[in-house]
Amino acid sequence: MRKYIGLVGTNTKQSTNRQLLQFMKRHFKKQAEIELIEVSGLPMFNKPQDKQVPARAIEIAKKIDASDGVIISTPEYDHAVPAVLMNALEWLSYGIHPLLDKPVMIIGASFGSLGTSRAQAHLRQMLDSPEISARVMPSSEYLVGHVLEAFDDQGNLTDKDKVKQLDALFADYQQFVEISKELWHTLKVDKEEVKKIDAEDFK
């Protein structure tokens, strides 16, 4: 069975984005194992001259390395990804690059009707940067708006159509992870590019 990491892109205790990942973990338990990882608690990224990456970031990197793919759930603050998730991605692309060529699926939930559409586009752009170079699944926006009504008491998505959409998307993602294995031609170039960036940073 494939193993995925679910990155919770928020530090808020009551978060529907965490709830959405928890729902996926239960809902897809027969098809894959999803382990949730919190991104909070890392120090503010400051490009330390001593190149020391915090132990917690290394721990997260190892888990991502060992996984088949990463599902990131992002809220939207000020039309963008929350600082806490941006910070985690900065640490995860400084000397260590666990997301390089890793198949990634983006999801998001919001109180309003737009369902984090801008934050998801922002996250996509970040994951596309040479320092991260993740392999984000194309044409796969999954937005859950009006989340306060979206889950029942057991934390299950109430909207049948939304569940159907998620099922289809997850099936595609499983396929995407498979296909991604064929996309190895750029890996070498990407790795060299990342090395160059690190060399520049650590000068």
Add this chain to the structure above:
Amino acid sequence: MKLVGIAGTVEDKSYNKILLQFIANHFSRLVDIEILGIEDIPMFDQDNDQTNSGAIQYLNRKISGADGVIIATPEHNHTITAALKSVIEWLSFKVHPFSNKPVMIVGASYYEQGSSRAQLNLRQILEAPGVNAIVFPGNEFLLANVKEAFDDNGNLKDDKTTAFLESTLQKFLKFVKVINTMDQASGGNDDAADSEDLNATGKISTTIEDVDMAADDWVEKAAEKVHAVDGNTYVKLDRGLLTVDQLNYFLNSMPIELTYADSNNQFIYYNKMTDTKKMLAPRRPGQVGDPLSLVHPSGLLRELSTSFTP
């Protein structure tokens, strides 16, 4: 006019900090820019509201009180730093100092892109409803290959780049004026203040002609020209007689700093009661005679020039 500058980074050594410092130093004649650090701002956490902490309130007050803001942003992962994003999140949560504030974005980066994506992204963030800043349109200032851009004294090596930066800043200062005028509900007097001739190019009956207004010894030269009296000579006043020495003693013992600018906007007197450094609004002896445009950054001057005119 008073601006604040924020470098969007918490790195010790940062080219964006150098760029911002250069702008503040090099263009200090155009505008007063105070640089604010963001090192002490914690990660945004809505469960642990720290809006009332000293560090966040400091930024809140400084930004609220400024006429405009300049942000210098690095680019990490095609976007701005988490540190800067966190600051903006705090300042769009319970307090909103960026609301309706004119903001100019600049940025420096190691590579050819010169922070282009981060700048676009920052624009989008600043225009989100909770932040509600008014970002200066067009006029992108991107400094690429920044490792080669500055000399050892932190000055931009390329004159053309400096000139472009200056013209961009000039336009931004106009933009700040326009936005802030638009924002002042029904003041009405701003246009009059704006049309003030702060260079004192006109002439009134008391203007002493053919003496260089900007010269440090304007007082001596102008006094010679009009045969001004001094020392123990009596001057007849509205009701009384005083010697010039007595008048000086009298004015210098006032517990307030007096400045006289005439209606031609020429600064012609201050009561030199104490050292320049100890003054609340520091005046130097050599400044007397200057047109007001040379004395102050223009924003502060508006009030002075209109309220002190006889």
